[in-house]
Amino acid sequence: MIIDCHGHYTTAPKALEDWRNRQIAALNHPAQGPKASELRISDEELRESIETNQLRKMRERGSDLTIFSPRASFMAHHIGNFETSATWAALCNELCARVASLFPDCFIGAAMLPQSPGIDPRTSIPELEKCVRQYGFVAINLNPDPSGGHWKEPPLSDRHWYPIYEKMVELDVPAMIHVSTSCNPCFHTTGAHYLNADTTAFMQCLTADLFKDFPTLKFVIPHGGGAVPYHWGRFRGLAQELKKPLLKDHLLNNIFFDTCVYHQPGIDLLARVIPVDNILFASEMIGAVRGIDPETGFYYDDTRRYIEAAPNLSAVDRARIYEGNARRVYPRLDAALKARGH
Numbered sequence: 001m002i003i004d005c006h007g008h009y010t011t012a013p014k015a016l017e018d019w020r021n022r023q024i025a026a027l028n029h030p031a032q033g034p035k036a037s038e039l040r041i042s043d044e045e046l047r048e049s050i051e052t053n054q055l056r057k058m059r060e061r062g063s064d065l066t067i068f069s070p071r072a073s074f075m076a077h078h079i080g081n082f083e084t085s086a087t088w089a090a091l092c093n094e095l096c097a098r099v100a101s102l103f104p105d106c107f108i109g110a111a112m113l114p115q116s117p118g119i120d121p122r123t124s125i126p127e128l129e130k131c132v133r134q135y136g137f138v139a140i141n142l143n144p145d146p147s148g149g150h151w152k153e154p155p156l157s158d159r160h161w162y163p164i165y166e167k168m169v170e171l172d173v174p175a176m177i178h179v180s181t182s183c184n185p186c187f188h189t190t191g192a193h194y195l196n197a198d199t200t201a202f203m204q205c206l207t208a209d210l211f212k213d214f215p216t217l218k219f220v221i222p223h224g225g226g227a228v229p230y231h232w233g234r235f236r237g238l239a240q241e242l243k244k245p246l247l248k249d250h251l252l253n254n255i256f257f258d259t260c261v262y263h264q265p266g267i268d269l270l271a272r273v274i275p276v277d278n279i280l281f282a283s284e285m286i287g288a289v290r291g292i293d294p295e296t297g298f299y300y301d302d303t304r305r306y307i308e309a310a311p312n313l314s315a316v317d318r319a320r321i322y323e324g325n326a327r328r329v330y331p332r333l334d335a336a337l338k339a340r341g342h
């Protein structure tokens, strides 16, 4: 089985974006803004938006199941206040839940949280709990920078975030550490801000002892871990200077990297540097990079090809990257698959 742990609903019907635009236009006069009930999208529209996009590509590329969350760049937690984000997150999560119920063998949800800059993360817990308990979601996306590129919140190792971690541990769900759109012109959203955040999240964990407090907490760092695998020697050396344990003991029981790296040499490096047990198959399709690589003739985000071609991976390694590791990192996914006889 091939599980893609990183998919977003980037192809939602346009009514969703129209609703969001009306919400944003009425930020200063929320009473004039749209009600949640004014967003109407039929099952037929949902089905078409998936069948002609993600599902078609999953079938072409041979992946079976995608962990599916709301469009990351549209989370835009910096817009408005907690109420703005709460209404928006609930709508976006509900759509992913509906997609998962329309295509239960192909999609399973991961929740966007209603984060807002400067707001206690505890406020996100009711939505988190609803998504896991009611919708059957198996993970969350946690944004370490709800300011959108200005980094105003404390690091992920700070007690500020502990209420979320306590709930994650209680519910046994991992978090993908995933920022949203950048409203800082210095940082391109998907080319700089995402990769910066991946690297930053890893370093925040390296300098702290978060996983001593939460030995079972799990983070998935997307986009191949940003700069982390490429600079593994730097991180090992820094950990040594800081008198931290070896990275495999300090971080690798808790941190995992996905394979959203869009060329063969990048995947080869990831697979050589990072232990196979810490690599999860993902494509982030249809997402940040949608074109065809003229050097190969294949889509950049057709990441399965790179895994297949990576010279130092065995068939057993590939099975762990495609399925085994995901079932370990996402226990609720494993339980859902077992319940379906997988």
Ligand SMILES: [Zn+2]
Pocket (backbone or CB within 6 Å): 006, 008, 072, 178, 222, 284, 287
């Ligand atoms: Zn993503």
